[in-house]
Amino acid sequence: MVALLQxxxxxxxxxxxYAVVFDAYGTLFDVHSAASTIERLxxxxxxxxxxxxxxxxxxxxxxxxxxxxxVDFWSITExxxxxxxxxxxxxxxxxxxxxxMQAYNELAPFAETMEVLLALRExxxxxxxxxxxxxxxxxxxxxxxxxxxxxxxxxxVDAVRQYKPxxxxxxxxxxxxxxxxxxxxxxxxxxxxxxxAGWYGFRPYWVNRQAMPIERLDSPPRKTATTLKGLPEYxxxxxxxxx
Amino acid sequence: MVALLQxxxxxxxxxxxYAVVFDAYGTLFDVHSAASTIERLxxxxxxxxxxxxxxxxxxxxxxxxxxxxxVDFWSITExxxxxxxxxxxxxxxxxxxxxxMQAYNELAPFAETMEVLLALRExxxxxxxxxxxxxxxxxxxxxxxxxxxxxxxxxxVDAVRQYKPxxxxxxxxxxxxxxxxxxxxxxxxxxxxxxxAGWYGFRPYWVNRQAMPIERLDSPPRKTATTLKGLPEYxxxxxxxxx
Numbered sequence: 001m002v003a004l005l006q007x008x009x010x011x012x013x014x015x016x017x018y019a020v021v022f023d024a025y026g027t028l029f030d031v032h033s034a035a036s037t038i039e040r041l042x043x044x045x046x047x048x049x050x051x052x053x054x055x056x057x058x059x060x061x062x063x064x065x066x067x068x069x070x071v072d073f074w075s076i077t078e079x080x081x082x083x084x085x086x087x088x089x090x091x092x093x094x095x096x097x098x099x100x101m102q103a104y105n106e107l108a109p110f111a112e113t114m115e116v117l118l119a120l121r122e123x124x125x126x127x128x129x130x131x132x133x134x135x136x137x138x139x140x141x142x143x144x145x146x147x148x149x150x151x152x153x154x155x156x157v158d159a160v161r162q163y164k165p166x167x168x169x170x171x172x173x174x175x176x177x178x179x180x181x182x183x184x185x186x187x188x189x190x191x192x193x194x195x196x197a198g199w200y201g202f203r204p205y206w207v208n209r210q211a212m213p214i215e216r217l218d219s220p221p222r223k224t225a226t227t228l229k230g231l232p233e234y235x236x237x238x239x240x241x242x243x
Numbered sequence: 244m245v246a247l248l249q250x251x252x253x254x255x256x257x258x259x260x261y262a263v264v265f266d267a268y269g270t271l272f273d274v275h276s277a278a279s280t281i282e283r284l285x286x287x288x289x290x291x292x293x294x295x296x297x298x299x300x301x302x303x304x305x306x307x308x309x310x311x312x313x314v315d316f317w318s319i320t321e322x323x324x325x326x327x328x329x330x331x332x333x334x335x336x337x338x339x340x341x342x343x344m345q346a347y348n349e350l351a352p353f354a355e356t357m358e359v360l361l362a363l364r365e366x367x368x369x370x371x372x373x374x375x376x377x378x379x380x381x382x383x384x385x386x387x388x389x390x391x392x393x394x395x396x397x398x399x400v401d402a403v404r405q406y407k408p409x410x411x412x413x414x415x416x417x418x419x420x421x422x423x424x425x426x427x428x429x430x431x432x433x434x435x436x437x438x439x440a441g442w443y444g445f446r447p448y449w450v451n452r453q454a455m456p457i458e459r460l461d462s463p464p465r466k467t468a469t470t471l472k473g474l475p476e477y478x479x480x481x482x483x484x485x486x
Contacts, residue, residue: 062305063435063460067408067442079459086456165310192306199310213329216322217306 016125017239018203019152020231021173023164023188024131027207027228028113029141034103041096042088049084056080061132061163070161072134077104105140109147110209116228117150125235128153130173130186132163153177165196174200185235187228195219203238205231259368260482261446262395263474264416266407266431267374270450270471271356272384277346284339285331292327299323304375304406313404315377320347348383352390353452359471360393368478371396373416373429375406396420408439417443428478430471438462446481448474 025031032050039046057080064070081100085092092100120127128151131138135156142154153176160168174181181201188194191212194204198219206221207228214220223234268274275293282289300323307313324343328335335343363370371394374381378399385397396419403411417424424444431437434455437447441462449464450471457463466477 059302059305059435060460062302062309063408063439066305066308066406067439068410069442069460069462083456083459163309165306167311192302196306196310199312213326216326217303217312 016123016235017242018183018185018235019126019128019177019179020120020185020187020235021128021130021177021202023186023190023193024129024133024138024141025107026209027187027189028117028129029107029109029145031107033108034100037099037103041099042090045088045090049088049090052084052087053081056083065163065166070163072158073132073156073163074101074134074137077101077137105137106144107141109145110228112227112229114145114147116231117147119232120235121150123232123236126152126177128155128173128177130155130157130169132157134158164193165199167200170197170200170202174202185222185238187231191215191221192217194221198222205234259366259478260485261426261428261478262369262371262420262422263363263428263430263478264371264373264420264445266429266433266436267372267376267381267384268350269452270430270432271360271372272350272352272388274350276351277343280342280346284342285333288331288333292331292333295327295330296324299326308406308409313406315401316375316399316406317344317377317380320344320380348380349387350384352388353471355470355472357388357390359474360390362475363478364393366475366479369395369420371398371416371420373398373400373412375400377401407436408442410443413440413443413445417445428465428481430474434458434464435460437464441465448477 022028031054035046035050038049042049057077060076060080064076078101081097082092117127129138133141133156135158138154138156142148142151155172155176157163157169160172162168174184177184182203184202185205186194186197186202187205187207188197189207189209191206191208192215194206195215195217198204198221204221206224208224208226265271274297278289278293281292285292300320303319303323307319321344324340325335360370372381376384376399378401381397381399385391398415398419400406400412403415405411413424417427420427425446427445428448429437429440429445430448430450431440432450432452434449434451435458437449438458438460441447441464447464449467451467451469
């Protein structure tokens with residue numbers, strides 16, 4: 001089952017030295033998998049709208065965190081969709097808005113996501129999600145992908161009312177998993193999120209799916225890969241080097 | 244002379260009800276005026292590199308503020324230049340880096356900037372800059388444009404070690420001008436900066452130079468224009484409506 005989404009201090013017996021905490025959007029789930037829904041509504045604009053929507057969505061999480069004007073990720077996702085449609089001069093009627101927002105709750109996992117999660121679970125590893133998504137969005141996403149039994153915790157930033165890379169967000173995972181930061185391998189496809197996790201003290205594993213340059217934020221990842229596939233082996237090696 | 248760049252509480256006799264606080268980059272000075280320098284170094288890539296550099300520069304101010312990892316704007320401008328060159332696979336040797344960074348200290352004012360500032364000064368209005376720029380960058384920028392005598396204060400976020408739209412940044416202007424927020428007309432060409440100023444309680448005047456859609460941040464500007472030209476008249480009307 002999807003575990004408690006709200007923060008609470010909780011004991012977690014650790015079968016292994018390291019727990020694995022995943023970012024959700026862009027890392028486990030493909031934020032651009034909604035492009036086909038967009039394409040049906042706005043032919044020829046799927047990719048462009050999807051990119052602009054995602055970029056503005058992140059910008060709004062940054063601005064609202066700095067400006068101390070938190071609203072949840074559902075609200076931000078709606079506002080950024082509206083902005084992106086305004087910018088491309090696409091009409092967004094209530095029906096289209098509903099379908100696009102719904103598509104965000106049904107984002108597809110990447111091709112390798114499920115097999116990697118299953119492999120990690122088989123080796124008794126504790127897995128968690130730490131995401132900007134609201135609790136309801138994360139519940140929908142995980143249920144839609146039939147991943148209910150895979151995570152020890154599904155944590156939303158909503159508990160601290162700030163977005164990544166606020167230290168309070170990463171602290172939430174550390175506290176709730178009852179593990180010091182250095183025992184958390186944090187997996188993200190967002191270079192800036194990996195950098196933020198590194199600032200906090202996690203071991204960042206950057207899934208550089210889009211062959212982007214490294215972020216110049218003085219916080220390089222411990223490991224860079226192009227997909228999640230090598231993660232189980234990386235963890236095995238990491239454990240072995242500690243024993 | 245360029246007034247104190249660091250914060251201090253100071254009494255300012257107010258000739259008029261409202262003071263005018265300007266954003267610098269993109270508002271008074273054209274951040275893309277360095278594109279011609281870029282074009283000479285990297286023919287055909289001036290505009291593209293300039294856009295990417297500016298976008299990443301802002302993103303780094305956001306990320307470092309949220310992540311509590313402040314470095315000054317000179318350092319951020321260098322890092323974001325490096326990232327932009329990495330992304331476009333352009334070689335950045337020390338000479339090119341120096342010339343591009345130097346260009347950032349010599350950004351051109353927009354065509355109407357000087358005449359508007361002079362008109363506002365003629366009516367005894369207090370003018371200030373409140374900018375992400377480091378004190379040294381702002382000094383260079385203002386001196387290069389021969390604007391030393393125009394501003395009551397030139398304020399850098401460096402005094403609070405956070406970037407816009409942190410409330411502490413806007414508070415700096417309010418405190419140093421010794422004016423309540425509602426008596427400050429805040430002029431910015433960055434929609435998100437106008438929104439942040441509005442969150443804080445300033446009266447935002449958005450110079451929408453690039454015909455962008457309004458930001459969906461629940462903080463609409465009090466006034467929107469395409470250049471600075473109408474600002475003196477707006478202020479006169481505002482004062483008149485209060486008397």
